[in-house]
Amino acid sequence: MMAEKMRSGPAAGGAVTGGTITGHRGLQLEEPLIFEQDSPGATGVDLPQPAAVAERLGELKRQGPIGLPGLSEPQVVRHYTRISQKNYGIDSGFYPLGSCTMKHNPRINEKLARLPGLGDLHPLQPQSTTQGMFELMDTLVHWLKTITGMPAVAMSPAAGAHGELCGMMCIRAAHEATGDPRKKVLVPESAHGTNPATAAACGYAVESIPANDRGRVDLSAFKEKLADDVAGIMLTNPNTCGLFENDIIDIADAIHGIGGFFYCDGANLNAIMGKARPGDLGVDCMHINLHKTFSTPHGGGGPGAGPVVLSEALAPFAPLPYVIHGDAGFRLVEHEGQSGGQPFGRLKGFHGQVGMFIRALAYMMSHGADGLRQVSEDAVLNANYLLAQLKDTLSASFDGPCMHEALFDDHFLKDTGVTTLDFAKAMIDEGFHPMTMYFPLVVHGAMLMEPTETESKASLDEYINAVKGLAAQARSGAVDAFHAAPRFTPRRRLDETSAARHPVLRWRPPQEEVAAE
Amino acid sequence: MRYLPLTDEDRRRMLAAIGASSIDDLYRDIPEKVRLGGLLDLPGHAGELEVERAITAMAARNLGTGAAPAFLGAGAYRHHIPASVDYLIQRGEFLTAYTPYQPEVSQGTLQALFEFQTQVAAITGMAAANASMYDGATSAAEAVMMANRVTRKSRAVVSGGLHPHYREVMATHARFLGFDLVAADPGPAGGEDLIPMIDDQTSCVVIQSPDLFGRLHDLRPIAAACHEKGALLIAVVTEIVSLGVVESPGAMGADIVAAEGQSLGVPLSFGGPHVGLLATRDRYLRQMPGRVAGQTEDVDGRRGWVLTLSTREQHIRREKATSNICTNSGLCALAFTIHMALLGEEGFVRLARLNHAAAVTLAGRLAEIGGVEVLNDTFFNEFTIRLPKPAAVVVEALAEKGILGGVPLSRFYPDDDDLSNLMIVAVTEVNTGSDMDALASALREIL
Numbered sequence: 001m002m003a004e005k006m007r008s009g010p011a012a013g014g015a016v017t018g019g020t021i022t023g024h025r026g027l028q029l030e031e032p033l034i035f036e037q038d039s040p041g042a043t044g045v046d047l048p049q050p051a052a053v054a055e056r057l058g059e060l061k062r063q064g065p066i067g068l069p070g071l072s073e074p075q076v077v078r079h080y081t082r083i084s085q086k087n088y089g090i091d092s093g094f095y096p097l098g099s100c101t102m103k104h105n106p107r108i109n110e111k112l113a114r115l116p117g118l119g120d121l122h123p124l125q126p127q128s129t130t131q132g133m134f135e136l137m138d139t140l141v142h143w144l145k146t147i148t149g150m151p152a153v154a155m156s157p158a159a160g161a162h163g164e165l166c167g168m169m170c171i172r173a174a175h176e177a178t179g180d181p182r183k184k185v186l187v188p189e190s191a192h193g194t195n196p197a198t199a200a201a202c203g204y205a206v207e208s209i210p211a212n213d214r215g216r217v218d219l220s221a222f223k224e225k226l227a228d229d230v231a232g233i234m235l236t237n238p239n240t241c242g243l244f245e246n247d248i249i250d251i252a253d254a255i256h257g258i259g260g261f262f263y264c265d266g267a268n269l270n271a272i273m274g275k276a277r278p279g280d281l282g283v284d285c286m287h288i289n290l291h292k293t294f295s296t297p298h299g300g301g302g303p304g305a306g307p308v309v310l311s312e313a314l315a316p317f318a319p320l321p322y323v324i325h326g327d328a329g330f331r332l333v334e335h336e337g338q339s340g341g342q343p344f345g346r347l348k349g350f351h352g353q354v355g356m357f358i359r360a361l362a363y364m365m366s367h368g369a370d371g372l373r374q375v376s377e378d379a380v381l382n383a384n385y386l387l388a389q390l391k392d393t394l395s396a397s398f399d400g401p402c403m404h405e406a407l408f409d410d411h412f413l414k415d416t417g418v419t420t421l422d423f424a425k426a427m428i429d430e431g432f433h434p435m436t437m438y439f440p441l442v443v444h445g446a447m448l449m450e451p452t453e454t455e456s457k458a459s460l461d462e463y464i465n466a467v468k469g470l471a472a473q474a475r476s477g478a479v480d481a482f483h484a485a486p487r488f489t490p491r492r493r494l495d496e497t498s499a500a501r502h503p504v505l506r507w508r509p510p511q512e513e514v515a516a517e
Numbered sequence: 518m519r520y521l522p523l524t525d526e527d528r529r530r531m532l533a534a535i536g537a538s539s540i541d542d543l544y545r546d547i548p549e550k551v552r553l554g555g556l557l558d559l560p561g562h563a564g565e566l567e568v569e570r571a572i573t574a575m576a577a578r579n580l581g582t583g584a585a586p587a588f589l590g591a592g593a594y595r596h597h598i599p600a601s602v603d604y605l606i607q608r609g610e611f612l613t614a615y616t617p618y619q620p621e622v623s624q625g626t627l628q629a630l631f632e633f634q635t636q637v638a639a640i641t642g643m644a645a646a647n648a649s650m651y652d653g654a655t656s657a658a659e660a661v662m663m664a665n666r667v668t669r670k671s672r673a674v675v676s677g678g679l680h681p682h683y684r685e686v687m688a689t690h691a692r693f694l695g696f697d698l699v700a701a702d703p704g705p706a707g708g709e710d711l712i713p714m715i716d717d718q719t720s721c722v723v724i725q726s727p728d729l730f731g732r733l734h735d736l737r738p739i740a741a742a743c744h745e746k747g748a749l750l751i752a753v754v755t756e757i758v759s760l761g762v763v764e765s766p767g768a769m770g771a772d773i774v775a776a777e778g779q780s781l782g783v784p785l786s787f788g789g790p791h792v793g794l795l796a797t798r799d800r801y802l803r804q805m806p807g808r809v810a811g812q813t814e815d816v817d818g819r820r821g822w823v824l825t826l827s828t829r830e831q832h833i834r835r836e837k838a839t840s841n842i843c844t845n846s847g848l849c850a851l852a853f854t855i856h857m858a859l860l861g862e863e864g865f866v867r868l869a870r871l872n873h874a875a876a877v878t879l880a881g882r883l884a885e886i887g888g889v890e891v892l893n894d895t896f897f898n899e900f901t902i903r904l905p906k907p908a909a910v911v912v913e914a915l916a917e918k919g920i921l922g923g924v925p926l927s928r929f930y931p932d933d934d935d936l937s938n939l940m941i942v943a944v945t946e947v948n949t950g951s952d953m954d955a956l957a958s959a960l961r962e963i964l
Contacts, residue, residue, distance in 0.1 A: 031628070033628070033631070033632060033635075034632055034858050035632070035635060040862070041863060042861060042863075043859070043860065043861045043863045043864040044599070044601075044858065044859030044860065044861065044864065045599060045859050045860055045864045045868075047864060047867045047868060047871060047946070048871065050867065050870040050871045050873070050874040051874045051875075051878065052874075053873070053874045053877040053878060054877065055873065055877070056873070056876075056877055056880070056893070056894070056895050056896050057733060057762060057763060057873070057895060057897070058733055058735070058894070058895040059735060060726075060733045060734075060735060060763050060764050060895070061762060061763070061764065062760070062761070062762055062763055062764050062765065063764060063768070065862060066639050066640055066760075066761075066765075066862055066865065066866075067639045067862070068636065068639060068640075068857065068860070068861050068862040068865055069858070069861060069862070070861035070862055070863055070864075071858060071859070071861060073599070073601060073859060076601065076855065076858045076859050077601050077604075077605065079858070080605045080608075080611075080629070080855055080858075081605070081608070083624065083625040083628050083629060084605070084608045084610040084611050084625045085610060085625065086610075086622075086623075086624035086625040086628070087610035087611060087614045087622065087623055087624070087625035087626055088610070088614060088619075088622035088623070089609045089610045089611070089612065089613035089614040090609070090613035090614075091609025091610070091612075091613045092609065092610065092613075095615070097615055100615055102613075102615060104520055105612065105613050106520060107607075108565050108568065108569060110607060110612075111569075112568075112569065112572045112573075113786070114603070114784070115572070115573060115576045116576065116581045116583050116584060117576030117577060117578075117579040117580075117581040117584070118572075118575075118576045118579070118581075118786075118787070119581075119784045119785070119786055120581040120582045120583040120584075120595065120784060120785055121579055121581055121582065121785060121786070121787040122582050122587065122589040122593055122595065122785050122787070122788075122921065123593055123785070123787050123788030123789075124589055124591055124592075124593070124924045124928055125580070125582075125589060125916075125921055126912050126913055126916045126921075128913065128916060129579060129580040129916050129921070130579050130580075130787070131578050131579070132574075132575040132576055132577065132578025132579040133575070133579050133787055135575050135578065136572070136575045139575075143559060146557055146558060146559050147557060147559075158651035158652065158655065158789065158790070158844075158846075159651065159842075159843065159844035159845075160843065160844060161831070161841045161842055161843045161844065162651060162655075162842075164841065165841060169689070169693055172693060192832075193830075193831040193832040193833070193834075193835045193838070193843075194831050194832075194841050194843050196831075196835040196836035197831035197834070197835055197836055197838040197840070197841035198841045199836060200836040200837070200838075200841075201690075201693070201694070201840070201841045202693045202694075203693050203694055203695060206835075206836045243546065244544075244546035244547050246546045246547070246548065248548075249548055249551070272547070274553060274556065274557050275544055275547065275552065275553055276544075276547050276551050276552055276553060277551075277553065280551040281551055291844065297612045297613055297848065298613065298614065298615045298616070298844075298847075299606075299611070299612060299614075299847045299848025299849075299851075300611055300612075300614045300615070300616065300617060300623070300625075300626035300629075300847040300848060300851065301615070301616040301617065301626065301648070301808065301844060301845055301847030301848075302616075302649070302651075302790075302844040302845045302846045302847045302848065302849075303651070303789075303790030303792075303844070303845075303846045303847070303848060303849055304844040305790075319689070320685075334928070335931055338931075344689065344692070345685060345686075345688055345689035345692060346654075346682060346685035346686055346688075346689055347655075347686060347689060348651060348652060348654055348655055348682075348686060348789070349592060349652045349653060349654030349655070349680070349682040349683065349686070349777070349788065349789075349791070350592070350593065350652075350682065350787070350788025350789055350791075351787060351788045351789065352788070352789055353789040353790045354786055354787040354788060354789050355784070355786035355787075355789065355790050356789075356790060358572065361572070362568050362572060364559075365560070365563050365567075365568045365571060365572075366519075366520070366562060366563055366564075366565070366568050367518065367520070367562050368559060368560050368561040368562035368563060369556040369557040369558070369559040369560065369561060370556060370561050370562055371518050371521070371561075371562040372557070372559075373556060373557070374518060374521060375521070377540045378521055378523050378528075380540070380543050380544070381523070381528060381531055381532070381535075381540060381543065382523075382531075384531075384535050384537070384543050385531045385534060385535060387535075388534055388535040388536065389534065400546070401535075401537070401542070401543040401544075401545065401546070403546075424619075425621070428619070428621055428622055433615075433619065433622060434619055439832075453520075453521055453523075454520055454521070454522065455522065456522035456523065456527075457522075457523060457527040457530070457531060459522075486621050486622075489621040489622055490621070490624050491620065491621055491624055491815040491819060491821040492621060492815045492816045492817055493621065493815060493816050494620045494621070494813050494814070494815045494816075494821045494822075494823045495813045495814055495815070495816075496620075496813065496823050496825065498813055498814075499811040499812065499813035499823050499825040500811070500825045500826055500827070500828070503645075503802060503809075503811050503825060503826060504811055504812040504813075505631075505634055505638075505645040505646070505802070505809055505810070505811050505812075505825075506631070506634050506635040506638045506639075506644075506645055506646070507631065507632075507635045
């Protein structure tokens with residue numbers, strides 16, 4: 001049985017010697033699935049007996065059991081507490097995951113998002129009863145416009161990739177409005193995978209632009225691709241190598257010169273708040289990951305929020321709904337024709353990730369204009385400190401200062417038998433979350449480190465010391481130790497190949513397992 | 518500043534270690550002419566107390582559903598969330614973790630997602646589910662695009678009882694990807710027959726049950742008609758609690774279920790973040806959008822979980838991915854899972870029965886009011902009533918009395934005069950008998 005197998009402790013040859021009777025190892029507690037802890041009839045809620053009524057379900061009453069396990073509240077609390085302890089979060093330690101901006105998530109933001117009058121608002125209440133919420137959304141819009149120097153914001157996208165979709169749909173709608181929909185979008189090869197996927201989801205063909213030897217867009221290769229059928233460029237700036245695209249104004253001018261638009265991926269806004277505004281760089285639209293730059297928690301993979309700032313040229317095409325100032329307070333525009341503009345449609349149910357808006361606004365108000373600039377400066381300072389301290393040990397991919405993240409490649413591991421993956425797994429044993437690996441694709445065996453502004457110098461020094469030590473171990477020929485890493489985690493390296501080849505995506509009762517075999 | 522650990526002394530020493538003369542030296546790649554000199558025109562930093570005061574003042578200008586008898590549904594439902602749900606999801610190990618790309622340090626998130634997928638598959642009656650989508654509307658739109666890929670056809674037929682936001686999101690994707698969306702008119706009186714609309718080019722039929730008006734649908738005839746023409750049946754569920762007492766879409770022949778999971782564990786939060794569910798049959802797994810957790814073993818032979826089938830996803834497949842989705846709704850999925858774990862089989866079924874019983878009671882009481890007509894023959898926990906005057910006016914009048922009465926259909930269809938007197942009324946376990954008294958007596962006064 002599965003549960004027994006899992007409780008059986010480390011097998012022979014495992015890195016940790018000396019098994020225990022229970023399979024637990026001190027504070028590292030093994031925990032079966034809730035389905036394996038079923039006490040039929042047990043429940044973690046006390047609900048009253050429903051009144052006897054004449055049912056109105058027609059012929060559609062459920063037949064047969066569902067298959068959900070019964071557990072009491074203490075069992076549920078212990079279960080999720082135990083499994084939570086198998087996770088590494090920002091609260092646990094340093095999380096230098098490049099391109100992800102894993103910064104501290106303040107708890108006041110959580111508290112405020114749950115306030116009565118915010119967390120319990122229904123999206124379809126009469127608008128007269130939600131004026132305070134509209135004010136909050138409008139205030140956030142003002143902060144985002146001011147930080148980016150852009151005239152408009154579409155608030156409804158649910159995440160970064162959803163914001164990309166919103167921006168590219170605005171671009172396509174703007175071209176269609178002139179009768180010239182265009183076919184192609186240019187995307188640098190260093191781009192995050194969502195960029196080409198988004199362009200394809202908007203019906204565009206994708207053309208890749210190479211990077212130059214300085215880690216930036218190859219300007220002449222870019223200009224060669226410019227043609228009448230190019231709708232625009234999707235460019236991340238600062239880019240995924242952690243570098244500012246210093247030709248950005250030329251790039252913007254060139255794309256505008258052929259009647260195209262400049263989509264800026266704003267994933268790395270954390271480097272430049274209060275230092276430069278995308279609106280001054282010729283950007284037409286840019287999504288902002290509130291879950292990166294503005295500290296709304298990543299939550300193990302979401303929810304995020306991806307508002308998109310828009311230029312004057314694209315603003316009329318912004319999707320529904322949006323808040324405007326009406327005669328009697330704020331008003332939510334939910335239908336075409338209720339206000340000016342030619343909205344391209346709707347992207348999401350209701351009005352956006354409002355709970356994330358509350359958290360992001362609390363974060364912005366906490367920092368203010370002075371603090372936001374300090375955030376970017378400290379994020380850039382921390383990254384450059386890592387770069388300076390590690391460039392002689394690891395192999396820095398490009399010269400010069402970086403922005404908020406530092407990129408290394410695997411040249412320093414040449415002939416050691418240790419890969420970027422091995423190195424990252426060894427970092428886990430040293431108590432750190434690994435950096436981003438094998439991304440961006442423009443350097444070999446990439447290691448992208450983003451410390452963010454919320455790490456102390458002591459924390460960075462500890463990390464630097466560990467990375468230097470691991471590099472020395474790799475060079476000293478300790479290849480087996482790297483291949484065995486991680487050794488001290490709740491699970492060691494997992495077999496991803498067989499997981500994909502024979503997908504098991506849900507638990508089934510043991511008798512069904514047998515029947516299925 | 519409380520979130521910034523570096524001191525000025527740290528900054529000075531770090532700049533020296535870098536060999537930079539000043540912080541602006543590190544920004545030298547930004548063209549001089551676009552570098553900002555002074556501060557942005559925004560207020561300065563503020564303490565926790567000041568921030569709390571400012572946002573609390575905004576909250577005070579709203580009427581929350583917790584402070585009024587509230588009967589709002591139409592895709593978002595207020596249910597009681599056990600205190601332990603909100604406590605557990607705020608554990609830092611869950612709250613502050615990234616997507617579980619490093620499985621050795623993410624077994625907590627991955628195990629919870631595996632449990633989530635199992636629960637979703639069980640209640641929908643499907644073989645498997647993904648690890649969540651942004652919300653029900655985006656999940657339904659992704660389901661249509663998935664059906665287009667599976668069938669290699671591009672004409673979606675949509676019920677008039679589908680939530681208008683869901684239909685509008687599909688229409689957006691249809692516009693930009695160039696597939697056809699054929700939508701029936703809204704039919705609050707019932708009797709919709711989609712079967713004649715299915716042809717050989719149809720990739721899928723999308724039908725919601727309980728539908729926008731609260732009516733339940735037997736999916737079996739439409740499933741058979743779809744399968745006869747090589748189309749998939751997409752069942753949409755906006756009130757997931759209904760599946761405690763209503764037959765599952767899978768048991769009635771659905772090929773894909775796209776649902777909103779907000780009702781379990783997730784607060785209303787003015788419409789987001791919520792959590793989209795997407796479940797399907799085994800044979801379509803590899804055409805699913807989004808992340809999915811799968812079971813495997815580690816090098817010591819111990820069971821564990823990883824993100825799997827990633828060759829469908831954008832970070833591997835780039836422009837050939839099944840979807841551009843990356844971030845999903847992980848923490849809301851966790852809340853859903855924990856709430857469902859607390860309920861268990863018995864609690865989930867009883868919760869559904871409580872909701873249904875409350876709705877039957879309220880429908881009976883409202884039907885007694887002169888001029889009010891309940892349109893539904895069947896419903897779960899919401900139904901549509903016809904009023905003798907425009908529902909939007911009635912809702913505003915109710916709000917003035919401190920009652921959040923329901924959703925006027927005109928909120929979705931402002932230009933359809935036939936719908937202007939209709940109101941969708943939802944009732945859940947949180948509504949008390951005195952809430953119902955308040956609504957009934959206020960309606961009597963207003964009408």
